[in-house]
Amino acid sequence: MSVQGAARRPHSNAPRSSGLEESELIERVRGRDLHAFERLYRIYQPRLARFLFNLVQRPQLVEEVLDDTMMVVWETAGNFRGTSKLSTWIFSIAYRKAIKARARWPEPVHEEPFDARVSLDPAPDEQLQHQQLHDALISSMSKLSADHRTVVDLTYFHGMGYREIAEVMNCPVDTVKTRMFHARRRLRDAMSGSMADWI
């Protein structure tokens, strides 16, 4: 019996470039090439926006943290030595900026649901079922802690492995695994009835 099946390829909606192209871009950014930086920005903006929205959950704060993150990339591109992936470096900057930004907003964060971008299927029954699952996912995600949302999003959407996530969040790999384990448990509880046999 085969248990494998094709691995899902996350972040299929996000503009991407090859590693080679990114390494060329960051090299040019080191040389203060603003056009190269614009290309890098356009590759990372959608991914960072989504990542940061999960963390800070305020559109205006997302813009601010995203700008701050990319300013650090522009200003300190010379410090990137290529010992980690460029995405890991950029996401770890964004994570630190987001944590600091959240600290400036001590009041409980107003949980705004994701804006949904759907959908494909014209069949009414299937579409309804799909929409229910979609709504349940949005609602369930908003009930997770920021750390749990971050691990779930980096795994499922950004396609990062647990070691890379640990690097981004500056924590042990076991912490990442534990956070993911509990996040899935909480998603299961919140989505009970919407997703049969989920976990």
Place this chain on the structure above:
Amino acid sequence: MPNEAHNQAEELLPWYATGQLDQADRTLVETHLATCARCRSKLSAERLLIDEFQLVSPEIDGGWVRLRSRIEDRQRARFSIGGALAGFWHLLTRPAVATLATAQIGFLILAAAVLQSTSRPNYQAHGVPEAAAAANVIVKFRPESREADLRGALEVSGASLVGGPTAADAYLLHVPADSRQSALAKLRADTNVTLAQPIDGPAS
């Protein structure tokens, strides 16, 4: 220990589903999946969830123009008056004080209108209709724009140059009243243009 193997495999399922495990972890998970129907069911759920995640996305403003302005402002501050004002300008351009930025644009438009009223000549050459000399739109171009870019923007929008650059590097243009909206739309669609605003009040 079967329970320990189950727990280890279950922990790794999300990254198995996304293809992000190394060979050792993948072997561990696949060995367990071959004998655990419960984990196979969970793997199906993982894949369903990953598919759903692809359809969920927050709507966040693009913002490249804003970031580029911030970089250019910082560079200008470094090369001209030093870094003392950079922090203040950074504060002004943050989204949290976007209303201040809006006020800045309003001031720019007001200043241009004053400039227009005070600089309009009191004479008129024969054969030149007055409307051709009256500025009714103000534009700003990206600092790196070339003269050919400016000419191209004017030709596409049907605008003619009346004055500028002002102290704020803005230009005063005239566009025919009956095509003002479409001219503004064309100017705003031009990637070299960072600001295009009417300065003669709302369209009638």
